[in-house]
Amino acid sequence: MQEQPRRQSRIQRKNRETILTAALREFSARGFAGTTIDQIAEAAGLSKPNVLYYFQSKDAIHTELLRGLMDLWLGPLRDMRAEGDPADQILAYARRKLEMSRDYPQESRLFANEVLQGAPRLQPILGGELRELVEEKSALIALWIAEGRIAPVDPHHLLFSIWALTQHYADFEVQVRAVLGPDHDPYAEAEVFLDQLYRRMLRVQPRE
Amino acid sequence: MQEQPRRQSRIQRKNRETILTAALREFSARGFAGTTIDQIAEAAGLSKPNVLYYFQSKDAIHTELLRGLMDLWLGPLRDMRAEGDPADQILAYARRKLEMSRDYPQESRLFANEVLQGAPRLQPILGGELRELVEEKSALIALWIAEGRIAPVDPHHLLFSIWALTQHYADFEVQVRAVLGPDHDPYAEAEVFLDQLYRRMLRVQPRE
DNA sequence: CCTGATCCTGACCAAATGGTCAATAATTTG
DNA sequence: CAAATTATTGACCATTTGGTCAGGATCAGG
Numbered sequence: 001m002q003e004q005p006r007r008q009s010r011i012q013r014k015n016r017e018t019i020l021t022a023a024l025r026e027f028s029a030r031g032f033a034g035t036t037i038d039q040i041a042e043a044a045g046l047s048k049p050n051v052l053y054y055f056q057s058k059d060a061i062h063t064e065l066l067r068g069l070m071d072l073w074l075g076p077l078r079d080m081r082a083e084g085d086p087a088d089q090i091l092a093y094a095r096r097k098l099e100m101s102r103d104y105p106q107e108s109r110l111f112a113n114e115v116l117q118g119a120p121r122l123q124p125i126l127g128g129e130l131r132e133l134v135e136e137k138s139a140l141i142a143l144w145i146a147e148g149r150i151a152p153v154d155p156h157h158l159l160f161s162i163w164a165l166t167q168h169y170a171d172f173e174v175q176v177r178a179v180l181g182p183d184h185d186p187y188a189e190a191e192v193f194l195d196q197l198y199r200r201m202l203r204v205q206p207r208e
Numbered sequence: 209m210q211e212q213p214r215r216q217s218r219i220q221r222k223n224r225e226t227i228l229t230a231a232l233r234e235f236s237a238r239g240f241a242g243t244t245i246d247q248i249a250e251a252a253g254l255s256k257p258n259v260l261y262y263f264q265s266k267d268a269i270h271t272e273l274l275r276g277l278m279d280l281w282l283g284p285l286r287d288m289r290a291e292g293d294p295a296d297q298i299l300a301y302a303r304r305k306l307e308m309s310r311d312y313p314q315e316s317r318l319f320a321n322e323v324l325q326g327a328p329r330l331q332p333i334l335g336g337e338l339r340e341l342v343e344e345k346s347a348l349i350a351l352w353i354a355e356g357r358i359a360p361v362d363p364h365h366l367l368f369s370i371w372a373l374t375q376h377y378a379d380f381e382v383q384v385r386a387v388l389g390p391d392h393d394p395y396a397e398a399e400v401f402l403d404q405l406y407r408r409m410l411r412v413q414p415r416e
Numbered sequence: 417c418c419t420g421a422t423c424c425t426g427a428c429c430a431a432a433t434g435g436t437c438a439a440t441a442a443t444t445t446g
Numbered sequence: 447c448a449a450a451t452t453a454t455t456g457a458c459c460a461t462t463t464g465g466t467c468a469g470g471a472t473c474a475g476g
Contacts, residue, residue, distance in 0.1 A: 011443085015453090029326065030241065031239050031242065031324075031325060033242030034240070034241030034242070034325070036434085037433075037435085038432090047455055048433095048434090048435090048455095049435085049436080049454070050453075050455070052434085053453070053454075057434075057435075058433095058434070058435090112320070113239075113321075113324060115379070115380050115382060116239075116317055116320055116321060116324070116379055116380075117237065117238055118237065119382045123382065123386060126383050126387065127386040127387075131386060134387050151408070160384060160387075160398075161401070164373050164375075164376035165369055165372050168368060168372035169368075171320070171324055172324075172372075174323060174327045174331065175323050175327065175334050175338075178327075178331060178334035178338070179334065179335075179338060179339050179342050179368075180364060181339070190365060190368075192362070196409070197369065197405070200411075201404070201405050217422075217474095219423075244462080245463075245464065255424070255425060255426090256425095256463095256464090257424070257425060258423080258425075260465065261423070266463095
């Protein structure tokens with residue numbers, strides 16, 4: 001519970017990092033319950049007791065991973081600004097989120113796994129930090145709509161749609177690839193698709 | 209492996225059904241590895257050996273559930289027809305898929321869990337039956353585009369987007385509810401949102 | 417109401433798993 | 447370089463878990 005104030009040794013930092021990287025790979029591939037400490041230890045090139053020397057328990061590793069994840073996850077949304085063209089801002093957010101799915105698919109799956117199972121360790125963040133951030137950005141989008149700079153949409157569901165559409169390519173990657181076959185670049189195609197989708201959806205109609 | 213040709217007794221049908229229902233609830237809530245036969249047995253009101261009297265193994269229960277799932281899952285897409293207005297057809301599909309997320313969230317999560325972990329038992333279906341179905345419907349959508357009846361989009365990714373946007377409300381339900389708070393009806397709002405989204409996206413632009 | 421088939425269970429087992437610990441090795445530091 | 451601290455591990459343990467089995471209960475049909 002209490003954070004050790006003693007600063008970490010070099011070897012400590014390295015091994016904790018190694019364990020977290022290995023654990024991310026394992027947890028994201030087989031879920032929390034489906035992953036054993038032995039698997040993590042082997043993936044990290046350490047013995048099981050050694051892993052437990054650095055982390056109190058399997059649960060502690062998982063919790064640590066999730067904590068680190070949220071910052072990475074919320075970053076792009078935080079960067080959505082009032083300045084600039086609204087549609088460009090929203091599109092930039094979608095694009096960055098898609099890049100994150102492409103570059104951090106394990107993180108995406110870890111998150112999906114957690115939420116899918118009812119987010120037992122994330123609920124406070126979802127209903128707290130995330131909710132407030134969404135509220136703030138929704139207000140911004142609502143403002144843009146009120147100013148007539150983008151077409152009217154429900155801001156919350158607009159954000160949900162960005163999450164759903166981008167994370168889908170990481171979380172359901174096997175399905176996407178199985179359906180598309182080998183001669184496709186899902187992420188490149190998705191970028192074009194999302195661009196079209198949001199441009200059309202947000203374009204202000206001259207007269208409906 | 210071989211199907212018992214002897215027809216099932218009444219009690220057999222009832223208990224197998226009870227077990228499958230209980231197992232769906234448990235598996236969808238905690239994943240395959242996170243669920244024990246004992247939990248399934250208790251949820252079904254049976255003893256563990258009794259559960260194993262009706263199913264050879266925990267794996268057999270899971271496999272049976274997944275098999276039954278695919279028909280339910282692919283049904284709405286199969287119903288997308290060449291007749292009628294293209295945009296209406298696509299919208300009807302999206303709406304039905306959203307209803308399925310609302311009415312069968314456990315099934316959605318079971319499926320998500322499976323795909324998330326690499327779809328070890330579903331890959332043949334994904335690359336086979338599903339892929340063919342998607343190919344067929346993509347061709348239909350491409351035809352509609354060629355005829356100028358809907359705006360041009362990548363048909364595959366259009367289908368992906370429908371899956372992602374609708375399943376999101378079931379799979380990430382805790383997140384959606386945590387962000388929206390208690391005074392919202394996610395599915396009702398989503399229906400409106402999806403309607404707007406696809407109408408705007410698919411509307412043929414007079415002159416771009 | 418007898419008999420064979422179906423249904424059900426307590427007791428049990430082997431393997432896996434999360435976690436501990438005493439002892440040893442390596443490293444840091446005075 | 448010696449003492450103290452930190453890192454590592456083999457052996458071990460208690461619990462959980464998937465699955466078995468022999469025997470008893472129940473039920474359908476003649």
